[in-house]
Amino acid sequence: MMVHGLGMTEHVQGTESVMALINLALLTGNLGGPGTGVNPMRGQNNVQGSAHMGCEPGHLTGYVPLEANRARFEAAWGAPVPVAPGLDLMGMMDAARQGRLKALWAFGYDVLLTNPEARATHEALERLELLVVQDLFLNETARAHGDVFLPACTSFEKDGTFMNGERRVQRVRRALPPAGESLPDWEILCRAARALGHSEGFAFQSPEEIWDEVRRVWPAGAGLSYARLETGGLQWPCPDEAHPGTRLLHTHLFASGSRAALRRVDYRPSPEVRTDDYPFVLMTGRRLYQFNAGTMTLRTPHALLQPGDWLDMAPADAERLGLEDGARVRVCSRHGAVVLPMRRAEGLRPGELFTTFHTAEVFINAVIGPQRDGYTHTPDYKVTAVRVERAGKSPTASGWPTKRSAPP
Numbered sequence: 001m002m003v004h005g006l007g008m009t010e011h012v013q014g015t016e017s018v019m020a021l022i023n024l025a026l027l028t029g030n031l032g033g034p035g036t037g038v039n040p041m042r043g044q045n046n047v048q049g050s051a052h053m054g055c056e057p058g059h060l061t062g063y064v065p066l067e068a069n070r071a072r073f074e075a076a077w078g079a080p081v082p083v084a085p086g087l088d089l090m091g092m093m094d095a096a097r098q099g100r101l102k103a104l105w106a107f108g109y110d111v112l113l114t115n116p117e118a119r120a121t122h123e124a125l126e127r128l129e130l131l132v133v134q135d136l137f138l139n140e141t142a143r144a145h146g147d148v149f150l151p152a153c154t155s156f157e158k159d160g161t162f163m164n165g166e167r168r169v170q171r172v173r174r175a176l177p178p179a180g181e182s183l184p185d186w187e188i189l190c191r192a193a194r195a196l197g198h199s200e201g202f203a204f205q206s207p208e209e210i211w212d213e214v215r216r217v218w219p220a221g222a223g224l225s226y227a228r229l230e231t232g233g234l235q236w237p238c239p240d241e242a243h244p245g246t247r248l249l250h251t252h253l254f255a256s257g258s259r260a261a262l263r264r265v266d267y268r269p270s271p272e273v274r275t276d277d278y279p280f281v282l283m284t285g286r287r288l289y290q291f292n293a294g295t296m297t298l299r300t301p302h303a304l305l306q307p308g309d310w311l312d313m314a315p316a317d318a319e320r321l322g323l324e325d326g327a328r329v330r331v332c333s334r335h336g337a338v339v340l341p342m343r344r345a346e347g348l349r350p351g352e353l354f355t356t357f358h359t360a361e362v363f364i365n366a367v368i369g370p371q372r373d374g375y376t377h378t379p380d381y382k383v384t385a386v387r388v389e390r391a392g393k394s395p396t397a398s399g400w401p402t403k404r405s406a407p408p
Helices: 014-028 047-055 064-075 091-097 118-125 140-145 183-193 208-216 315-321
Strands: 003-004 038-040 104-108 130-135 146-152 160-163 168-172 280-285 311-313 328-333 337-345 352-356 384-390
Touching: 003 014, 014 038, 038 160, 047 160, 064 208, 091 118, 118 140, 130 140, 311 315, 315 337, 315 384
Parallel strands: 003 038, 104 130, 130 146, 280 352, 311 337
Antiparallel strands: 160 168, 280 384, 311 352, 328 337, 328 384
């Protein structure tokens, strides 16, 4: 069994790396049986479900291709479906920077703090005519660029479903009433649609009504009713309510037929190359006690366990540079610079560095460049050539753009 996280995919060669794993599974016969397969550990809960519901621009509900299924969905919805795929997030940033995208509605994602090449993201958001941020808390995107903020509920304050990486759909049940004026995301969307004159397609009264529509347009999930999910999660394909769910995929067939083709993967070096001026490779990621951009966890006692970002460096490199634990260092790449404390870490090899992207005080993505995976456009957060030097006493980074006042 192969299990991988975002460290496999956040490279310019990310998709090809997964192709190589699939080739290995095919060659060794490790698909379609218990304890086998290539299993991505998704970045957070319901990433699998959101993609499956059509949140990727080239797919519709059930993760079916847009072009091949347009007519079926138009008949079900009584409305036209776009002819061409939309833009993914990085495509939206490019379009906004070029003046081709005028408005953005951001749900549950701190675009400014999380995207690579932070200065370019700032420029893209600055050029928008309207930016709506829908989130649990006022995040960095809202503070710096937001025009409208819509307070959304947490998953503890609403009903619904999550789908995990083993295709299991599970019920989520409200444990607390919504705080303040916050609403579930689906209700905010329905209210906005009705205000824009589209009440006929958004007259839902509950998450279950929305899920029943999902089941109508997604044959492989038709059997996943709320009544059945009340007693436990089920795995799709589950085509009817008598079906027990499918524990293992690919036991006899692949999605493409009885055979799957190996993919040729050519070597492609990273454009981020170490030099005398940039002798280190920086990797970014997450630690146990904080989550992603810290929008949620930095507001909790987790901050006592990890109050901020720091740079992990191999002891031999710290010794060579004359840096003691806690020293403030400036990390410079070809794209920007940040300042943060340094800590010696035994698990790193000389020449490698690691840090997190949890805090706006450091804003580590100011040093991450524009490189992306050629298939999915996933940013390359794992390979950035940098140099490290002792910083002055100022705790600030290098000239981050002044933020607008927070929206009301």
